[in-house]
Amino acid sequence: MAGDQLQVLHALDLAKTQWYHFTAIIIAGMGFFTDAYDLFCISLVTKLLGRIYYHVEGGPNPGVLPANVAAAVNGVAFCGTLTGQLFFGWLGDKMGRKKVYGMTLLIMVICSIASGLSFSDDPKAVMITLCFFRFWLGFGIGGDYPLSATIMSEYANKKTRGAFIGAVFAMQGFGILVGGVFAIIVSSSFRAKYNVPPYINDEFRSTPHEADYVWRIILMFGAVPAALTYYWRMKMPETARYTALVAKNAEKAATDMARVMQVDIEADQGKLEDFTEKESNSFGLFTKEFLRRHGVHLLGTTTCWFLLDIAFYSQNLFQKDVFSAIGWIPKANTMSAIEEVFRIARAQTLIALCSTVPGYWFTVALIDRMGRFKIQLMGFTMMTIFMFALAIPYHHWTQKENNIGFVVMYSLTFFFANFGPNATTFIVPAEIFPARLRSTCHGISAASGKLGAIVGAFGFLYLSQDKHKAEPGYSRGIGVKNTLIILGVVNLLGALCTLMVPEAKGKSLEEMSGENDDDYGDAVKLEDVSKVAAD
Template sequence: MAHDHKVLDALDAAKTQWYHFTAVVIAGMGFFTDAYDLFSISLVTKLLGRIYYFDPSSRTPGTLPPSVSAAVNGVAFCGTLAGQLFFGWLGDKMGRKKVYGMTLMLMVICCLASGLSFGSTPKAVMATLCFFRFWLGVGIGGDYPLSATIMSEYANKKTRGAFIAAVFAMQGFGNLTGGIVAIIISATLKARFDAPAYKDDPAGSTVSQADYAWRIVLMFGAIPALLTYYWRMKMPETARYTALVAKNAEKATSDMARVLNVELTEQEQQEKAAHQEQERQEEYGLFSRQFAKRHGLHLLGTTVCWFMLDIAYYSQNLFQKDIYAAVNWLPKADTMNALEEMFKISRAQTLVALCGTIPGYWFTVFFIDIIGRFIIQLGGFLFMTAFMLGLSVPYHHWTTPGNHAGFIVMYAFTFFFANFGPNSTTFIVPAEIFPARLRSTCHGISSAAGKAGAIVGSFGFLYAAQSTDPTKTDAGYPPGIGVRNSLFMLAGCNVIGFLFTFLVPESRGKSLEELSGEKDEEAPSPDMQQTMPDN
């Protein structure tokens, strides 16, 4: 577009105001809920095995069969992938605001329904749980492209990266809260219904109380989502969608004047009319040669980087409990009752979230608009590779008594550099570099690729690490070799992500219209020609 978008230029230059922080909280609470719902299942899977797959003839705790464990852990990601693609596309067709409320209500309903999973047999309960977690994932998936796009289109170009990163950083608090809630519930029920260790209690006297524990943990995720529904419905549509997609610059001006301190003249309100026909001719679709020429490599870069990152990130997150058991940081299951095991798993994951996960997110918030997305993503992949190799090469050193603390410190650093790295930047960049009419769709495609990686991680790691029980061997290998090989594979995924980062342009300090080519498609600036080949 050869003309100036004064409405959008004014937004790019607007001072940081209270409404920006309000938008971070409103959008961020969706991600708080997302992380809580996705990762809380890892806190209760061992508990589910002890409740529903306990064999009275055996004096050992019950465990979920591998296929059931994979389904319970991975089904939400299948729903998330579907939700990212569908709601990402719908956000560009119907508008960000209209679709925003749908995803949140779906999350609330399915959170509650997951905790009410029913059935007369263990298989029926697990099937019901998987059904509701799939649809929970659909709602979570819709939140990814919509929250990222809304925040990118509200923010000014100077602090846009920090605001989008702050929305995503709420995942860390959701992860932490999941652990804290599980700790409180397990400790409360254990104190009230204390029972001896499992080996002295083959009948499993804590099962009736433990059945309440996992249900309460899963249902708690509905509370933050429900609290933010009203405020999401009060948010106006973003000016960029209204002006560039809905073709209503006057409404875009009035909406932004209502929430931001931006002065715009009548001439600026009517600027779209004279160029409407030109814009119609310049628009191109997702599957056009023009899109492939301008943004094809960018989309390839964002999808592959997110895919590789999520294989590593979700494998680590969902199966922390197995890794802790493999290095003997957690006691053997038959020395604890069901609630005590849940308490110790939750405590371990909360400690890692507090020391590694949350600091990484907020380092990104503080530094992303200073050193840029590109450097943070490259550095994150590089250090994740280094620390995973540092865990896997001397793996048997870390599993010997006395070295467990060192393993946990190294393991926490992989989470730190995932979040002060590609886990944040892969979310931010797709919300910045694509045209407004395709922004939500392209973010949905990129994030869906990530969830495909999460599915590979959640199903693949489960089978690759079957020998996480130090008392067992797998195909003649030493105990724990499955975890070691898995860490090698995850390091390889990080190397691929590192290489594909070079396809993704740096977006720091540029307006969304500069990055997408919407501001001046006929004569792109020299800087744009350098950072975005084929423009």
Template sequence: MAGEQLQVLNALDVAKTQWYHFTAIVVAGMGFFTDAYDLFCISLVTKLLGRIYYTIDGAEKPGSLPPGASAAVNGVAFCGTLTGQLFFGWLGDKLGRKKVYGMTLVLMVLSSIGSGLSFGHTPSSVLTTLCFFRFWLGFGIGGDYPLSATIMSEYANKKTRGAFIAAVFAMQGIGILAGGVFAIIVSAAFQARFPAPAYEVDPIASLIPQADYTWRIILIVGAFPAALTYYWRTKMPETARYTALVAKNAKQAASDMSKVLQVEVEAEQEKVDRLAAKAESSYGLFSSMFFKRHGLHLLGTCSTWFLLDIAFYSQNLFQKDIFSAIGWIPNAKTMSAMQEVYMIARAQTLIALCSTVPGYWFTVAFIDRIGRFVIQLMGFFFMTVFMFALAIPYDHWTRKENRIGFVIMYSLTFFFANFGPNATTFIVPAEIFPARFRSTCHGISAASGKLGAIVGAFGFLYLSQNQDKSKTEHGYPAGIGMKNSLIALSVINVLGLFFTFLVPESKGKSLEEVSGEQEDIEEQNSTQNNGTLHV
């Protein structure tokens, strides 16, 4: 293989960490910052939507979205994301990573603005408009997954590739944190400027007119980071692996990487043509040979991502319900609408700051030292342990004096999700499949994850609605539904642990080596040499 290794690919594999690596991380990572902000801020928005559109004069409880409407608002973006991952993943292998990279941001910008401007004369029409724009927002977000991961994996050197891809994905944690912080700022500003009494004092006055502006502002702001990143994405050159191995343009690949790496790279068109011909004659996507080589790998990446996202998105989207169930957030009847948003955002920000964000960056620090397999296995194991520890003695945690312990244990599940499978399920599919269908296979794996998120969004809502009507001694729901939800998520983490054994380790290997492309070339060279000897 040494004789067949393209100089441009070898230069990328052995390149020292340079400024272009950090530029690529920021440009690709800002997409994930926006993705996380847009996907997770909706849990704050749904509280306000319920207060604004479903508060009834004389009602015993503050307004809340009906279960079906709540599931639709939370889940429709995931449906769009799933579709976008499949479509843009496929398109990235057909047209190139760069050509479709900017499309996703345009969709995200327009859809974020449209979500905030959702119109209608009735609650149902407003939610219908919101769901329409949230679907297309998700569609754009979906494209960011396979394209960002593939571009970063194909730019990086083999020694620190895992850390670079993990750093792109770690921007998701910053986006979650930013969403909570911005919601705190907006709700605090409106409270200071337009104070309102608690709900139990005056149900109608507790909902200030400015509440309708709050959720719209939160959603529209998600357009800005995507818009700022668009220019820089259009300036990024196509990856050399796509240009050389798929587009078969050795001169362009050498020219692009010479500028990026600031070294002279030889254009080897004859070698590129030979390698491309060998790749095309070996096997295609979903052929019998593909399934023989990569079938279990694809099953492993799809199943682990599916299982992980059931647990991860259930926890993120319904944090407010979990915190309310244990009494960490005061009863909604004691707060105005703005106070409730402030309290939920503060709780989510604390979780993100203390566990979610550190978990991502622990992965960045250790993934190229201990490997993807160990981190994913460890993450699923500890998520299982802490989930069972919360679920089995659930009544214990609902007591007021034990709330801090619950929050700590709950935070640790987020830490090990992110210093674990939430990061590795994103990284590995961008490394283990051949270049000619790397983006497609990552999109399929990511879409399986979003299918899990949809299951989590709807399934967790159903289970958590099944609350025990009895109360604990401190007045909080005993939460049979919440307990069942936590047990179900624990079992899902156990399954994720076992399916991890289908995923190969890619630490320290070139993309061609780990994807089997190197083996294909060596086998064909051996066949040609043997044939020559018999002539």
């Protein structure tokens, strides 16, 4: 295959790990750091919003967000993310990765700040304004998915490409971790400064007005890492694969890559003209040829990501409710509002530190040795096992002396989500589709995932409520136990759908997409996947 490949692309595939690889990881990864912070920090302050805006003065219990408001606040950013993934994925293939890469950060900076400026005396107006800016924040976040994955895959060499893309995505774990740590710092600072007692007593039952600043500061901090990254994104050159294969300018591709790799690379413009004349390389997304070559692959990446995100985002956004249900976090009516933020942030930080972050980096370390297929299948399988292990003896885990065991088991589902399908569903779509459709197909796959996140954000919110102990506005739930069983089944389906996803370990992007070979349409089939599974 190398003989048919452009020299600049061949040089990228065989390049030793260099400084520009790490620079690209940091620049793209900081976007994902911001994405994770912005998406998950809302779960830290949702209960605080209920305390501030829906508390009945003199009432026996702290305020609770109505079900429809809680669903909107938690899920609206995912709706924006889905839209952004489709739009920027398509735009990245039409205009180039670099040209639209800075737009996503600007949107995130503006909307992170605006989310914390939702001022009004009317709770409904505050929630509507917050949801409006959270939607557009998600829109910017959505663009980061296909662009970051595509850029990193097109910069990387084939030997360590999985680790490089995985390292970009692993920054998501640090974003979740920093979100929890920052919430701990902010809540602790306000608690100390305003002498807010940790527990409610007869003299102190209302939420202090200073608590209104806490959630705003936490949300607005998401603008900081995005702003710091913008300049460096604008300095990155366009990827050689887009410049050569889509923009049809092999000379500029060679010049750009020679500058960052500090080597001389032949332009190969004549070979490019022969290469792009192949009829096999001219099909579009909505054609029979694409369906024949990559239809099953796209179905595999979309279904796996959809099923994964139902479970993953349900677990992340509502772990505070699960921990409250098993008694690991005290009941809301025993704590002050700021103390509750502190307790939730501390719990989520512990989970991130012990399981979420390590899971990402296990993938980075092993993906180019084990392969994408094995890691994804293993992750889905282990998540299924742990979900059933939590759900079937659920009442055993809710006893106070057993809740630490529940937390450990629950944290292991996060570990195997990240040392598993949460990482591989992001990596694989950036490797197996043609350059001119790569960003679009990744955007479609990612959007399918966010559709699953929406199902998780809205569905788990209602399902996890115990219908016999529901708070106002939550009356049709099936309880945490049955919800965990459903999530276990979802993970099992994800393991089965993994059979549709090909293995890209050790292969060039052109080899996987068929851009070097007229006969590639018959080269990557489900038989190859079964062979990988048997190895």
